[in-house]
Amino acid sequence: MKFISYIYQGKPDYGILNQNSQIVPLATILSSLNYDVPPDLLAFIIEYGRTINLEINSVLYHFADQAISLTEVKLLSPIRYPRRNVFCVGKNYQDHALEVTEFTNEGSIQLPTYPIYFSKACDVLLGDQEIIEIRQPSARKLDYEVELAVIIAKDGKDIDLNATEQYIFGYAVSNDISARDLQTTRGQWFKGKSLDNSLALGPYLVSAEEIAFPPQLNISAKVNGELRQKSNTANFIFDLVTLISDLSQGMTLRAGDIILTGTPAGVGVAMKPPQYLKSGDLIEFEIENIGKLTNSVKIVD
Ligand code: MG
Numbered sequence: 001m002k003f004i005s006y007i008y009q010g011k012p013d014y015g016i017l018n019q020n021s022q023i024v025p026l027a028t029i030l031s032s033l034n035y036d037v038p039p040d041l042l043a044f045i046i047e048y049g050r051t052i053n054l055e056i057n058s059v060l061y062h063f064a065d066q067a068i069s070l071t072e073v074k075l076l077s078p079i080r081y082p083r084r085n086v087f088c089v090g091k092n093y094q095d096h097a098l099e100v101t102e103f104t105n106e107g108s109i110q111l112p113t114y115p116i117y118f119s120k121a122c123d124v125l126l127g128d129q130e131i132i133e134i135r136q137p138s139a140r141k142l143d144y145e146v147e148l149a150v151i152i153a154k155d156g157k158d159i160d161l162n163a164t165e166q167y168i169f170g171y172a173v174s175n176d177i178s179a180r181d182l183q184t185t186r187g188q189w190f191k192g193k194s195l196d197n198s199l200a201l202g203p204y205l206v207s208a209e210e211i212a213f214p215p216q217l218n219i220s221a222k223v224n225g226e227l228r229q230k231s232n233t234a235n236f237i238f239d240l241v242t243l244i245s246d247l248s249q250g251m252t253l254r255a256g257d258i259i260l261t262g263t264p265a266g267v268g269v270a271m272k273p274p275q276y277l278k279s280g281d282l283i284e285f286e287i288e289n290i291g292k293l294t295n296s297v298k299i300v301d
Contacts, residue, residue, distance in 0.1 A: 001057055002291075003170065004204040005041050005080065005127070006073035014041040014078075015068070017204060018060055022067035029056055029063060041205070042079045045169050046255045049153040053207055077125035077201045078172060079151065083256050085119035086199060087247065088176060090189070092116075092237050092262025099270035104184065115238045115246055120176070120260075121194045126295060128203035132177060132283070133298045134195055141180035142277040142299070145263035146221035146285040148233050149174035150240060151205055152257040157248055164244040165213045167253065170205035173285050173293040176260050180269045180276070201258070203291045210289070214240050217288040221266065223275075224282055231264030233287075 002017040003026075015025040026044065027037045033055060038044045091097040091112050101109050126132060134142055153169035177199065182192030211217075214233075221229035238246070243261065247253065268275040277283075281297040 001053060001060070001207045001210070002204040003041055003078055003207065005076040005078045007076060008068055008073045012040070012076065012080075014044065016056065016060060018064065018067055020064065020067065022064075022069055023073065024060060024063040024067050026056075028066055029059060032062075033059065040080070042081070042083065042256045045151065045153065046083075049255055050166075050169060050208065053209060075127040075129060075203055077127040077130075078205045079201065079256065079258065080125055081123070082125065082258055083254060085121045086258045086260060088118050088120055088193065088260045089238070089243060089262040090116035090118060093231055093235050093264040094237060095231070095235075095265035096263055096267070097237070099265050099267070103270050103274075112237065115243055117247065118189045118193065120199055121190070122199040123196055126197060126200040128200075128293050128295070130200065130295060131298050132175070132200060132295045133197050133300060134177070134179075136299060136301050140276075141269065141274070142297070143178045143180050143268045144221060144223065144228075144277060144283050145176040145178060145267055146219055146229050146287075147174045147176050147260040147263050148215065148217065148219060148287055148290070149201055150244075150259045150261060152253050152255055152259070153208070154255050155252060157252040158250065159245050159248040159253070161241055161245045164241045165208065167244055168208040168213075168240070169255070170207045171211060171215065171287075171290050172201050172205050173203070173287045173291055174260055175200040175283060175285055175293065175295065176263060200293060200295050202293050206290050217290065219264065219287045220285070222284040223268075223277075225284075228268070229264050229266035233261070235264065236261065
């Protein structure tokens, strides 16, 4: 199922895209099944995880006459305000690790021995079609990164390698917007990754049941129609089994947590000469079977 958050008739709400690509509000379905109706999709994930997805899916077709057209809503990020920082993985594709070595002048090629984690504290996340508006002067070397985002289904710690798939609620396309100047001058990545509006997520969450595990999905990025990044999530250095189990050792993952799994080669800073984002740029990210995330860029004084 595709879980979607949106504004309809001036009010934020959430629902499921049915087979006609129309939205059925989850409140309608949950009420008919006598379940409590959480206020938003994050609260839904925290309350139910994946436990009632099959039941919802089995009755979805009953609500066709109450569905809303996508043209009547403004899309939001499926999770708008994460419950805590978004977890990120650095250098998780070999070709990106190599290009990073070049643009950071690190010298000898370094592939990570263990997963590299950092986090983004981004306040509100942007949805499909929302404008990535970044305020100068912090955005002098602004860059894009297409990534498969994983949303955690339930709390877990010390998760066994064999159990990781059960902890995934679903997947989305994401854009880990990065201010390269802040990233390289501050000795750490946190500030350059956490500017307001620097994470777009969408267009919806595709539930884990729909995607063969571990995911082997084509992933690509275009800027102004030009193909910049192209890979497959089968090329992860550390796959989802490793990442979820490793990250959870001695550290509790919470339902609704978001993990960005790294970006392949082709980011703007690694181009010759570097191509940073500018106002009016159109970014189109696509992941096979997950969806297409489109945002334009606006840089303001
Ligand atoms: Mg990234």
